[in-house]
Amino acid sequence: MKQKLYLYTRFERLWHWTQAFxxxxxxxxxxxxxxxxxxxxxxxxxxxxxxxGMALVILTAFAIFWHLTTGAWRHYWPVKEKIxxxxxxYLVGIFRGEPHPFEKRPDQKLNPxxxxxxxxxxxxxxxxxxxxxxxxxxxxxxxALGISASFRKVAYYHTAGAFxxxxxxxxxxxxxxxxxxxxSHLRGMILGWEEVELx
Amino acid sequence: xxxxxxxxRCTSCHAGYGWKxxxxxxxxxxxxxxxxxDTTGTYKKxxxxxxxxxxxDKVFAGKKLFKAVNLAYVAQHVGYSTRESCGKCHFFSGGGxxxxxxxxxxxxxxxxxxxxAHMDAKGLNFTCATCHxxxxxxxxxxxxxxxxxxxxxxxxxxxxxxxxKCEACHGTRPHRPEKKLFDWRxxxxxxxxxxxxxxxxHIPLYARGLPTNTYWDWSTAGxxxxxxxxxxxxxxxxxxxxxxxxxxxxxxxLVPVYRWYNGTYSYLLPxxxxxxxxxxxxxxKPNGSPEDPDSRxxxxxxxxxxxxxxxxxxxxxxxxxxxxxxxxxxWAEFDWKKAAAAGMKAAGLPFSGKVEFVExxxxxxxxxxxxxxxxxxxxAACHVRQGGRLASISGVYLPGRDRHVExxxxxQTLCLIALLFVSIHGVARIIIALKRK
Amino acid sequence: xxxxWVGVIILLLAPGFGYSAFVRGQNAGIQLxxxxxxxxxxxxxxxxxxxxxxxxxxxxxxVTRACLKCHNKAxxxxxxxxxxxxxxxxxxxxxxxxxxxxxxx
Numbered sequence: 054m055k056q057k058l059y060l061y062t063r064f065e066r067l068w069h070w071t072q073a074f075x076x077x078x079x080x081x082x083x084x085x086x087x088x089x090x091x092x093x094x095x096x097x098x099x100x101x102x103x104x105x106g107m108a109l110v111i112l113t114a115f116a117i118f119w120h121l122t123t124g125a126w127r128h129y130w131p132v133k134e135k136i137x138x139x140x141x142x143y144l145v146g147i148f149r150g151e152p153h154p155f156e157k158r159p160d161q162k163l164n165p166x167x168x169x170x171x172x173x174x175x176x177x178x179x180x181x182x183x184x185x186x187x188x189x190x191x192x193x194x195x196x197a198l199g200i201s202a203s204f205r206k207v208a209y210y211h212t213a214g215a216f217x218x219x220x221x222x223x224x225x226x227x228x229x230x231x232x233x234x235x236x237s238h239l240r241g242m243i244l245g246w247e248e249v250e251l252x
Numbered sequence: 253x254x255x256x257x258x259x260x261r262c263t264s265c266h267a268g269y270g271w272k273x274x275x276x277x278x279x280x281x282x283x284x285x286x287x288x289x290d291t292t293g294t295y296k297k298x299x300x301x302x303x304x305x306x307x308x309d310k311v312f313a314g315k316k317l318f319k320a321v322n323l324a325y326v327a328q329h330v331g332y333s334t335r336e337s338c339g340k341c342h343f344f345s346g347g348g349x350x351x352x353x354x355x356x357x358x359x360x361x362x363x364x365x366x367x368x369a370h371m372d373a374k375g376l377n378f379t380c381a382t383c384h385x386x387x388x389x390x391x392x393x394x395x396x397x398x399x400x401x402x403x404x405x406x407x408x409x410x411x412x413x414x415x416x417k418c419e420a421c422h423g424t425r426p427h428r429p430e431k432k433l434f435d436w437r438x439x440x441x442x443x444x445x446x447x448x449x450x451x452x453x454h455i456p457l458y459a460r461g462l463p464t465n466t467y468w469d470w471s472t473a474g475x476x477x478x479x480x481x482x483x484x485x486x487x488x489x490x491x492x493x494x495x496x497x498x499x500x501x502x503x504x505x506l507v508p509v510y511r512w513y514n515g516t517y518s519y520l521l522p523x524x525x526x527x528x529x530x531x532x533x534x535x536x537k538p539n540g541s542p543e544d545p546d547s548r549x550x551x552x553x554x555x556x557x558x559x560x561x562x563x564x565x566x567x568x569x570x571x572x573x574x575x576x577x578x579x580x581x582x583w584a585e586f587d588w589k590k591a592a593a594a595g596m597k598a599a600g601l602p603f604s605g606k607v608e609f610v611e612x613x614x615x616x617x618x619x620x621x622x623x624x625x626x627x628x629x630x631x632a633a634c635h636v637r638q639g640g641r642l643a644s645i646s647g648v649y650l651p652g653r654d655r656h657v658e659x660x661x662x663x664q665t666l667c668l669i670a671l672l673f674v675s676i677h678g679v680a681r682i683i684i685a686l687k688r689k
Numbered sequence: 690x691x692x693x694w695v696g697v698i699i700l701l702l703a704p705g706f707g708y709s710a711f712v713r714g715q716n717a718g719i720q721l722x723x724x725x726x727x728x729x730x731x732x733x734x735x736x737x738x739x740x741x742x743x744x745x746x747x748x749x750x751x752v753t754r755a756c757l758k759c760h761n762k763a764x765x766x767x768x769x770x771x772x773x774x775x776x777x778x779x780x781x782x783x784x785x786x787x788x789x790x791x792x793x794x
Contacts, residue, residue: 088637088652089660095631095652100437143677148684193443205649209656216663220670227674231681254791255775262787267772269749280764283773284749285756305749323746327755328737332729346794379729389766396777396785468793519790521783535792557793568791612793 054251060162061245065125068116069242075109076218083215106186113179129172132165139166147231157249170221178217185211253470253559254522254570257598260302261574265341272302274598286323288337289330295321296340300574335371336361338380347497348490350462354506354553355620359461367461369624385415392416394617399515404546418450426450447648449548452510453629454622458553461621463488463502469558471609473498474586496573496583498558508551508618510642512540517615523601525566532556532611533568542647549645553616560588562596564604568612570595 061069082102084090093101120126138154146154155164163171188200188207195202232238233250241247255262256274263271268282276282284303286295298306298318305321312318339361346352362373370378385392392414394400402414406423415421424445427438444453458464473496475482481495490502516539520526526533540547560569572594575581580594588607596603634642635652642650736742741755757764767773776786 086635086651087655088635095635096437099440099631103436103440148680150688193446205654208649208651208654209659212656212659213663216659216667219663219667223667223670223674227678230678253793255788266775267767269753278768278773280757280768281750281753283753283764283767285753285763286749288772307748321749323749323752324742324744327742327746327752328739330736330756331732352794381729389763389770389772391770391772395771396790397779397781398777465794470793519779519783519785521785521789522791536790555793559793570791614792 055248056251057246058157058159058249059245060157060159060241060247060249063245064119066242066245068112068119071112072109072116075105075112076222078105079109080215080219080222087212087215103190110183113183128161128163129168129175131168131172134165136165139164143228143231152250156251157247170225174221178214178221181210182214182218185214253573254595254599256522256570257572257595258574261300263303264297264299264301265345266303269303286326286330287340288333290326290337291331291334292326292329293336294319295326333379333381335379342380346465350459351465352555353616353620354458354464355455355616355618357459357462357464360621363461363621365624366627367623368621370622383416385413387413394515394517396519397516399546419445422450446545447542447549449513449550451551451617451619451622452549453633454625455508455551455618455620456623456627456629456633457505458508458551458618458621459504459506460623463490463504464506464553465490465500465555466503466506466553467499467501467556468497469499469609470560471498471558473582474588476586495586506553507641509554509615510549510645511538511552511615512542512544512547512645512647513538513550513552513617514540514544514547516540520568522568522570522599526568527566528561528563528608528610532613533561534614535568535612536614538615538617549642549648551618553618555614555616557612557614558609559612560592560607561610562592562602562604562606563608564606565602567596567601569603569607570599570601572598 079102081090081092082098082105085092085095085098086102092098135154142151142154153164157164185207188195188202189204189211191198192204192207229238229242230236232241232247237248259272267284267287268276268278269284270276270282284297286305287297295305296318297303298310299312305323306318307323308320310318310320339356339358342353342356343349343358343360344351345356350357359367360371363371365372365375370376370382381391383392392401393416400414400416402412402417402420404417404419404424407415407420412420418426425442426445427441429435429438472493475493475495482493483491483495484493486492486500486502488502488504491497491500493499518537518539520533520535538550538552540550560571561567562569569592571582571588571591572580573582573591575584575594577584580587580590582588582591585591589605592607593603593605629641632640632652634640634650637653640650640653643653739759741758744751744755746752746755753764771777771786774786775788776784779785
C-alpha cells in the first residue's frame with residue numbers, strides 16, 4: 054500500500070534547493086579560481102565565489118536557527134540500526150527488486166546512512182570550508198587577529214573540502230534517483246509530498 | 253659601457269662644466285645651474301663638450317645643429333624644473349630618445365593620459381619633481397644601494413617631505429570605491445599591496461611611447477661598406493646595425509619581467525673578477541626575496557648585451573669609445589684591443605691583451621609611465637595555470653597558478669571513481685528494469 | 690496637517706546622508722586630483738629684472754657665479770648631490786654611482 058506523506062516543509066525545500074544551487078555554483082567558481090576550469094573569467098569567478106559563499110553562510114545561519122527551534126536537528130542524530138542492511142540493499146537488493154530496508158516517516162525522514170553523511174557534512178565539511186574561507190579572505194589581518202597560519206596550507210584544506218563536496222554531490226545526486234519510480238525522491242524534495250510504501 | 257675614459261661624451265649630461273678626465277675639480281663655479289632651471293627650452297649642452305653648452309653654432313655628428321646658447325637670456329628666465337628640463341638628460345640616457353629606460357622618453361614632455369596618468373598634460377600635469385620631492389637640491393629617488401626615501405605609507409595630508417613612493421599619496425590600501433560605499437573587488441585588490449608593487453599592475457607594458465633598446469651586441473661593431481660606416485634602419489625607425497655601436501634590437505609595448513625587489517640594486521664593478529659561463533653575466537641586478545617583508549614583486553626591463561671581456565684577468569673591459577684618432581678610441585680606430593688597452597689604462601685596471609665578447613644583462617626597474625586605471629593588468633594576467641606574468645615568481649601561493657598537485661590528483665581520482673561507480677550502478681539498474689518489462 | 694512624519698523621515702535619513710557626505714568628502718581628499726594642488730608655488734621673483742643677470746656672459750661659469758651670489762647656499766648643497774658627484778658611497782664601502790659602474794649600453 055502506498056501513501057502520500059508530507060515530508061519536507063516549505064522552508065526545508067527552499068533551504069535545500071538554494072543550498073544545492075549555491076554549492077554547485079561555489080564548486081564551479083571555486084575550481085575556476087583554483088585554475089582547473091575557465092568559465093566566468095577570473096575576476097567574476099572570484100567575486101561571485103565570495104558572494105555565493107557569504108550567501109551560503111547566511112542561509113546556513115537561518116537553517117541552524119530553523120533546525121534548533123523546530124527540533125528538526127533530531128533527524129541527524131546518528132543511529133546504528135540497519136546500516137549493514139542498507140549497504141546490502143544498495144549493492145544487491147536494489148537489483149533484485151527488494152524493498153528498501155528503511156521506512157520513511159515524517160518523524161524519521163532520513164535513513165541511518167543519510168544521517169551519518171549529512172551529520173558529517175554539517176559538523177565537518179561546512180565548518181571546514183567556512184573557517185578556511187574566512188582565513189583566506191582575511192589573511193591581511195592575520196597578524197592583527199593573532200593568527201599564524203600559512204596561506205598555502207589553508208588553501209590546501211579549502212581545496213580538499215571542495216573535492217569532498219564534489220564527491221558528496223556526485224553520490225547524492227545519483228542516490229536521489231534510486232526511488233520508485235526513479236524520480237519519486239526528487240518530486241518529494243520539490244513538492245514536499247512523497248509517495249511512501251507502507252508495510 | 254662606462255663613463256671612465258669616455259668623459260666628454262658621457263659628461264655632456266653632467267650637471268657641471270668641463271669634466272674631461274679623472275682629475276675634475278668639483279668646485280661650485282663648475283656647477284651647471286641652467287640645465288635644470290632653464291624654462292626657455294633654449295639651453296642645451298653639446299653632446300661631446302664635457303658638459304658645456306655651445307657658445308657658437310655647432311654641428312654634431314655632421315647632422316644635428318646646436319644653436320649658440322644666449323646665456324643672459326636663459327639666466328634671466330630661470331625657474332622650477334620642468335619635465336622638459338629633467339628630460340634633457342633623462343629622456344636621452346643610453347645615447348638617444350628612450351634608448352635606455354623604456355619608461356622615460358620625450359613623449360613625457362606633454363604626454364596623453366594613456367602614456368602617463370600623472371603627467372597627463374591635459375589632466376594632472378605633474379612635473380618630475382611632483383613625485384621626486386626635492387629639499388635643498390637633494391632629489392628623492394633610489395640611489396644605487398639605498399632605497400628611495402620615505403615610508404611605504406600615506407604621507408599626505410601631513411606632508412613629510414618625501415612623496416616619491418606611490419604609497420605616499422595613495423596609501424597602502426589604495427583602491428577606494430567612488431560611487432559605492434563598499435566594493436569587495438577593491439578590498440581584494442588592496443590585499444595585494446603587501447607583496448605586489450603598484451607598478452606591477454599599473455605599468456602593464458613598457459616602451460609605450462617610443463621604442464627602447466633591448467639588445468646591444470657590441471661585438472659586431474666596426475664593419476664598413478666600401479670604406480664607409482653602415483647605418484641600417486629597422487622597422488621601428490631605429491638602427492638595426494650601426495658601425496659605431498654594433499647590432500641592436502628594439503621593442504615597443506613590451507611585457508616586463510618580474511622580480512622580487514626591495515628598492516636596492518647590486519652592481520658588478522669594473523675590476524671585480526667575474527666568471528663567464530653559459531648564462532649572461534648580470535651587471536646590475538635588483539635585490540629582494542619573498543622572505544623580506546620590504547620586498548615586492550616589481551616590473552623590470554631587462555637589457556641584454558654582448559660586450560668586451562678579458563678572459564685572462566676575468567674582468568669586464570672598460571673600453572675607450574670616444575676620443576680623437578691616436579688615442580685608441582674605438583669610434584676613431586675601430587680596434588677593440590686598442591680601445592680596451594686605452595680604457596683599462598684610464599680606469600687603472602690590468603689588461604691581458606685578449607678581448608672576448610660575453611653576454612651580459614642589466615635590469616631597469618620600471619616606475620614611470622603609469623597607465624590609467626582602465627589599462628591596469630587584470631586578474632588573469634597572473635592568476636592562470638601557465639604562461640602568466642608571474643610564472644617565474646616563487647615564494648607566494650598564487651591561486652590559479654599554484655595548486656597541490658597530489659591533492660588535486662587524489663581529489664580528481666576519488667571523484668572519478670564515484671562517478672564511475674554510480675554510472676555502472678545506474679546502467680545496471682536500467683538494464684535490469686528493461687529486462688523485467 | 691500631519692507634518693510631523695516628514696520630520697521623522699528626515700531624522701531617520703539624516704545619518705545616512707551625513708555618512709555618504711563624509712565618505713564623498715574623504716574621496717575628494719584622496720583624489721588630490723586638481724592640477725592646481727601640485728603646481729609649484731608662483732615665483733616671488735622676476736629674474737629678468739636683476740642687474741646681476743643683465744650681463745654679456747662669456748662663459749657659463751660666469752652665470753653660475755652670478756646665481757651663487759644670491760643663492761649663496763645652493764652651491765654647497767648641490768656639490769654634494771648625486772647629480773654633481775656621480776658617486777655614491779655604497780653601504781659596503783664600494784664606490785657606486787654613474788662614474789664607477791658599468792652597463793651594456
